Amino acid sequence: MARRALGPATLRVAVAVRRALAEHAPGGQPLLVACSGGADSLALAAGVAEAVRQQPRPARVLVVDHGLQPGSAEAAADAVGRCRGLGLPGTVVRVRVEGPGGPEASARDARHRALLAEAGVDDAVVLLGHTLDDQAEQVLLGLARGSGPRSLAGMAVRRGPLLRPLLGLRRADTEACCRELGLQPWQDPTNADPALTRARVRHRVLPLLEAELGPGLAEALARTADLCRRDAEALDELAGRHRTEAEPLCADLLPLPPAVRHRVLRRWLLERGARQPGHDHVLAVDALLTSWRGQGPIDVPGVRVRRRDGRLTTS
Template identity: 55%
Template sequence: MTGPHPAVAAVRSAVRTACADVPAGALVLVACSGGADSLALAAAAGWLAAEGGRGRAPWRAGAVVVDHGLQPGSAEAAAGAGAACASLGLDPVVVVEVGVPRGHDGPEAAARDARLGALADVAQRTGAAAVLLGHTLDDQAEQVLLGLARGSGARSLAGMPARRGPLRRPLLGVPRTTTRAACAALGLRPWEDPTNADPAFTRSRVRSRVLPVLEAELGPGAAAALARTADQLREDAEVLEQLGAELLERCRGVPGDGRDAGPGLRPDAVPDVGLDVGLDVGLDVVGLSAAPAALRRRALRSAALQAGAAAGELAREHVLALDALVVAWRGQGPVQLPGRVVGERTCGRLRFAPAPPPPGGH
């Protein structure tokens, strides 16, 4: 008896490895759009979780389909994806419609955030142990290129993690050609999302124009090389972020030395409100200034986010301005951060607080 098609076997192996630690009887949800990547993923999960047979997974497989409602016919496409998952043996199959608000980061980011929120909600309601996403090696390469174009740091260039909380991406080492071949071998007809070919979307342009040029000019391994780069950068970024978090904890709540107090202002005249009150965070600038720049700036960014700065708008220029309060102090005023938060140096401490309302504002 012949085995499965190589592409089918590759997808199944990736899913089996990604879910090796899922407890027996637990539910694994596949986030399925009906496209080739997520459909191949759903087929593999359904086959692995089928009852009986040697080598089957001990967990159960279900699916969640998110309808963003961004284009005509999206409801029908979502219903079709749900029906395809049911035919592959996945149970339960949950189809959910979400609203996509207009945000500062553009429609792609808003749709992603709405989708992740819906997945988290369905996972909680169903008690799922894991949610599988269909991102492939090609998606990872596209993510790295987008990070390069935006001038992002190592965390962005590290691409998408294989795991984050309940989310798992089994196919990050599997090229898109393999998922398409798996669908063809299984007789599945994927839905083609028209936005994937719409040049109005940045990722679509990277997929249809940029990566093909790189593959043609640099060789067919360009996407794989970008994905490997992401893996290496992620390892480095995780270490640096851990060290940055430890630095932030060491500098929390350490009393300042009062050297910034200015004439007539004693250090003890500045109220020492707790770090768990409002947005106030007090950080010892002496401890921060002694740390390497890479760690210090990670700590400052984390502190700003914890104080309420808007993650999607907090840019490197903001972090560098905060850094100047620590290592290039010349008496400069507060740093205005997105999300109506300010960072200010007083009495040897860097504090974050709500920005005052604009004149005449509420």
């Protein structure tokens, strides 16, 4: 019996997945689909299932159970069942959410560790279901923090083993795809929790801005991320050409453009043992070059930086 034709939203998802695989993962590597059971990741799983039907390659689903809400184990099992119904085998892995940065950041870190560990088994590409809406939210959060172009660059389609095929689609597309396929997505209660900054951006800030500034704001923010990413990558490449010694000469660093010099200094701080040096730390160290008045050492998490005999040193 002939297969039913794909609905318009499902077709958009399938085309986005096929294009992303053709451009960013053409080598036939196994695919590992991260699925939460929400609309975005279920639609992604459907798109992957359609893609591998047309061009066979190993593909499977991993559902990460963070154990943060009652019934999370049942929701994870349901997500695996829905993916199997789409033709993709799947498993659940339970993680422990702990560490710095609050529950949202800790859950994200635990999830990524689990996905990368599972992908390492067969060198799989990890597919994530982030959409254009997620990208727009990321840019707004970066603007609110006063972040530089690297943060405003948002999420790349491909970075390392991670691949995000749906960054060009709206959340409405993934929700429509699930409706067309008769899939009932799981509604993560944290996505509507006003105590979480991202939830407030999603449900209050972005809709208000779109209502006041007109349609197309999310697309404009995503386009801003693309432009910032290109600029940041070019600056990173320029900074990468400047190799620093253990105790670099200030006279060698001072002529560099600030955007490049700051990147060189941040990389040098990390090489010397600094832990997540922020922009303020980099600017304070930069002042040892640009505003030298014999000032004392600069404390950066993990290291202390001082200027001595025309060089930067750490202790």
